[in-house]
Amino acid sequence: MNKIFLIAAFLLGWSNISKGAVIDDTLYIHRDTVTMAELLVNRCVLNPTSTFEKRNAYIDISIGDDLQLTIINTDSIAHDLGVSNIVSLGTVNASDTVTFSHTFNGFGTFGIAITSTLGYQLGAQATVRVGIPNQSFMWNLWEMNDTLSLDLGNGITSSIPTDYYPNVNTINGEAHPETVADTLGRVIGNVGDSIYISVVNSGNIVHTIHFHGYHVKIVQATQNTSVINWTKDSPVVQPRETMTLLLVPDKPGMYPVHDHNLISVLTQNSYGGGMITNITIQP
Amino acid sequence: MKQFVLFIAVLLVTQFSTAQQVELWMQSRMDGELALGSGDTTEFWGFGLYTPPIIPKDIEFVGPVLRFVEGDSISVHFLNNSPEDHTIHWHGLDVDQANDGVPTTSSVVDPDSNRVYSFVATHAGTFNYHCHVFTTFHLSMGMYGLIVVDPDTSRNTIYTGGPRYTQEHNWLASELNRNWNDNPISPGLMTLYDATHGMLNGKYGAQLQDGSHDIIGTTDDTIAVRLSSMGYGKVRFIFPPEAEAEIHMSDGRQIPSVIATDTIDVYSGERFTVLLKPSAAINSTVEIVYSDVRSNEEITTNEIPIYIGVTDLDEQNIENGISILGNPFQGQLKVFVHNEAIQTLTIYSMDGKLMGSENVTPGENTLTTQLLSGTYLIHSPKMNGALRVVSY
Ligand SMILES: [Cu+2]
Ligand SMILES: [Cu+2]
Numbered sequence: 316m317n318k319i320f321l322i323a324a325f326l327l328g329w330s331n332i333s334k335g336a337v338i339d340d341t342l343y344i345h346r347d348t349v350t351m352a353e354l355l356v357n358r359c360v361l362n363p364t365s366t367f368e369k370r371n372a373y374i375d376i377s378i379g380d381d382l383q384l385t386i387i388n389t390d391s392i393a394h395d396l397g398v399s400n401i402v403s404l405g406t407v408n409a410s411d412t413v414t415f416s417h418t419f420n421g422f423g424t425f426g427i428a429i430t431s432t433l434g435y436q437l438g439a440q441a442t443v444r445v446g447i448p449n450q451s452f453m454w455n456l457w458e459m460n461d462t463l464s465l466d467l468g469n470g471i472t473s474s475i476p477t478d479y480y481p482n483v484n485t486i487n488g489e490a491h492p493e494t495v496a497d498t499l500g501r502v503i504g505n506v507g508d509s510i511y512i513s514v515v516n517s518g519n520i521v522h523t524i525h526f527h528g529y530h531v532k533i534v535q536a537t538q539n540t541s542v543i544n545w546t547k548d549s550p551v552v553q554p555r556e557t558m559t560l561l562l563v564p565d566k567p568g569m570y571p572v573h574d575h576n577l578i579s580v581l582t583q584n585s586y587g588g589g590m591i592t593n594i595t596i597q598p
Numbered sequence: 599m600k601q602f603v604l605f606i607a608v609l610l611v612t613q614f615s616t617a618q619q620v621e622l623w624m625q626s627r628m629d630g631e632l633a634l635g636s637g638d639t640t641e642f643w644g645f646g647l648y649t650p651p652i653i654p655k656d657i658e659f660v661g662p663v664l665r666f667v668e669g670d671s672i673s674v675h676f677l678n679n680s681p682e683d684h685t686i687h688w689h690g691l692d693v694d695q696a697n698d699g700v701p702t703t704s705s706v707v708d709p710d711s712n713r714v715y716s717f718v719a720t721h722a723g724t725f726n727y728h729c730h731v732f733t734t735f736h737l738s739m740g741m742y743g744l745i746v747v748d749p750d751t752s753r754n755t756i757y758t759g760g761p762r763y764t765q766e767h768n769w770l771a772s773e774l775n776r777n778w779n780d781n782p783i784s785p786g787l788m789t790l791y792d793a794t795h796g797m798l799n800g801k802y803g804a805q806l807q808d809g810s811h812d813i814i815g816t817t818d819d820t821i822a823v824r825l826s827s828m829g830y831g832k833v834r835f836i837f838p839p840e841a842e843a844e845i846h847m848s849d850g851r852q853i854p855s856v857i858a859t860d861t862i863d864v865y866s867g868e869r870f871t872v873l874l875k876p877s878a879a880i881n882s883t884v885e886i887v888y889s890d891v892r893s894n895e896e897i898t899t900n901e902i903p904i905y906i907g908v909t910d911l912d913e914q915n916i917e918n919g920i921s922i923l924g925n926p927f928q929g930q931l932k933v934f935v936h937n938e939a940i941q942t943l944t945i946y947s948m949d950g951k952l953m954g955s956e957n958v959t960p961g962e963n964t965l966t967t968q969l970l971s972g973t974y975l976i977h978s979p980k981m982n983g984a985l986r987v988v989s990y
Binding site: 578 | 687689690692693694695698700702703732733734735737738787788789790791830831832848849850851853854857865866867868891892893894895
C-alpha cells in the first residue's frame with residue numbers, strides 16, 4: 316500500500332463522515348378516539364400531516380444524517396420526546412411547536428417516541444430507518460385494552476393496572492386480516508432476496524414475533540444487544556425496543572408471522588386476529 | 599495399539615452418517631384426563647404416538663418428545679381421532695407451506711381423518727410441535743410437545759462439531775389455565791386468559807419432586823439442558839452459580855458466542871440449549887419462575903433439585919461424609935459412612951433413574967446391587983451432592 320492510496324482512503328473516509336445531510340422533517344402529535352381492531356380506543360400518534368391517522372409515521376434517512384425534526388403538538392397536554400428510550404429530546408407543550416435535532420450515526424431501526432406517560436401508553440412512536448436498503452418492511456406494534464385507553468385518555472386513571480388484559484393488538488395500526496392489505500407490513504419478496512424488517516414495539520408489554528417457514532438474523536437491536544447476530548425464529552421485542560431483522564428466504568411459500576404470546580392474536584374474542592401478518596415469497 | 603485406533607475411527611465414521619427415512623404415527627384426541635395431584639383432575643386435549651394398526655387411547659400431557667437426527671426425512675402419519683379439526687405445526691423446523699400446519703395457508707385435518715406431514719430436519723437443536731387450529735385455545739388445552747434434533751446418532755453433541763455432553767435434560771415449560779381445561783365448552787373471553795399453573799414437562803410443584811427431573815452428576819460432567827416455552831408469559835430459569843450455566847444455542851441455531859449466565863428468560867416459542875459445567879459441589883435447586891407479561895407479576899415457581907458431587911477423593915470425605923471403598927465395584931458396593939446423619943443411600947443411573955436405595959449406619963456398609971456395568975451416582979439428601987461409582 317503506498318502513501319497516495321492512504322491519503323485517498325483518508326479523504327474518502329472524511330468525505331463520508333461529512334456527507335451526513337441535514338434532513339428537515341415535521342411530525343404532528345395527535346391524540347384522538349378512533350376504532351382499532353373493531354374497538355373504540357384513545358390513541359396517541361406521531362403523524363406526518365395535520366390529519367389524524369391511527370398509524371405512526373416513518374422517516375428514512377442515511378447513516379450520519381442530522382435529523383432536524385419539527386414537532387407540532389396538537390394535543391391539549393404537553394409531551395416529552397426521546398429517541399426511543401435512548402436519548403431524551405425535550406418537551407413540547409400543548410398546542411406548541413419545537414424543533415429537535417439528532418444525528419443518527421448507526422445503522423438500523425430507531426424510534427422517535429413520546430416518553431411521558433400518556434403518549435407512551437397510547438403508543439406514540441414514529442420509526443426512523445437509518446441506512447436500511449430498499450427492500451424493507453416495518454412492523455410498529457401496539458397493544459391496549461379499549462376501556463383502559465379511554466380511562467387513561469380521560470384522566471380517570473394514569474397507569475397500566477396489574478389486571479391489564481389487552482384486547483386491541485395491532486401492527487402499523489391494524490389487526491389481522493387488515494394487516495395483510497398493509498404494503499408497509501406485509502412482506503413480499505423472492506427466494507434469495509435480502510429483506511430487512513424493522514420492528515418497533517410501541518406497546519406496553521413484550522412481544523415475541525414467531526416466523527413460520529424461515530429463521531431471521533437479528534442485525535440490530537436497541538435493548539437486548541446480546542442477541543445481535545443471533546439467528547432465531549422467535550425474536551423477542553421488549554417495550555420501546557427497536558430491532559432490525561434480516562430475512563433471506565430459502566424457499567417460496569406463504570406463511571403467517573405472528574406474536575407467539577397467543578393472547579395477542581385475538582381481535583375481541585376471535586382467534587386469527589391481532590398481531591398477525593403474512594410473508595409471501597415467490598420462487 | 600495402531601489397530602485399535604483404526605478400529606475406533608471406522609466405528610465413528612459408520613456412526614456419524616445416520617440420517618434416514620423416519621416414519622411415525624401420531625394421533626390427537628380431546629378426552630385426556632390430567633392428574634393435578636390429591637385426586638384432583640381436569641380435562642386436556644393432546645397428542646400421542648401409536649403403532650398401527652392398533653390405536654390405543656393414549657395421549658400425553660404434554661405430548662411425547664420427538665427425537666430426530668439432522669438430515670432425517672420424516673413422515674408423520676397424523677390421525678385426528680377427535681370430533682374437531684386439528685393440525686400439527688412444526689414450530690421452528692421451517693417446513694414447506696403445505697406441511698406447515700396452519701389452517702389458512704396449509705390445511706386442517708377434519709375429525710376422524712388423517713394426513714401425512716413430510717419434512718426434513720435440516721438443523722440440530724430444540725424445536726416444538728403444536729396444533730395451529732384456534733391456537734390460543736387448542737395449545738392451552740395441551741396440544742403441544744418438544745422436538746430434539748441430534749446432530750448424529752451418537753447423541754452426545756448439541757450440534758455438529760459442537761461441545762459434547764455427558765448427560766442431558768429436556769425441559770418444556772408451559773402454563774395451564776385450568777379454568778379453560780375445566781370447561782372447554784364455554785371458556786369465556788379468550789383475552790381474559792390467566793394461567794393457574796406453571797408446568798415443566800406437564801408437571802408442577804410437588805409432582806416435580808419425585809426424582810424424575812433431578813439433575814444428579816459430578817464436577818466431571820457436562821450437562822446439556824434444553825429449555826423451551828410453550829406458555830404465554832415469561833419463564834425465568836435460575837441455575838445455581840456453581841453450575842456455571844452457558845447458553846450455546848437458541849431457536850435451533852448455534853449462537854455466535856457462548857454466553858455465561860445463571861439466569862435465562864424464555865418467552866413463548868423460544869428455545870435455548872444450555873450447558874452446565876459444575877465447578878463445585880451443589881445441593882440446591884434450579885428455580886423456574888413463571889410470570890405474566892401483562893402484569894409482570896409472578897404466577898408461580900417450580901424447583902428442580904440439582905445434586906453435584908465433587909470427584910476429587912479428598913473432597914469426597916470432607917464434603918459428603920462417605921467414602922467409596924473399592925470403586926469400581928462388582929455386585930457389592932462398599933461404602934464407609936463418616937456422617938451419622940446419613941441414614942440412607944440411593945443409587946441413580948446417569949440419566950437420573952432411581953436404581954435402588956438402602957439403609958446405612960456409621961462405619962463400613964456393604965450395599966448389594968444388581969447393576970449392569972456402567973457409571974452410577976450415589977446420593978443421600980444429607981450429602982453435598984452425589985458421588986460417581988462405576989459398576990463392572
Ligand atoms: Cu387443535
Ligand atoms: Cu408455535
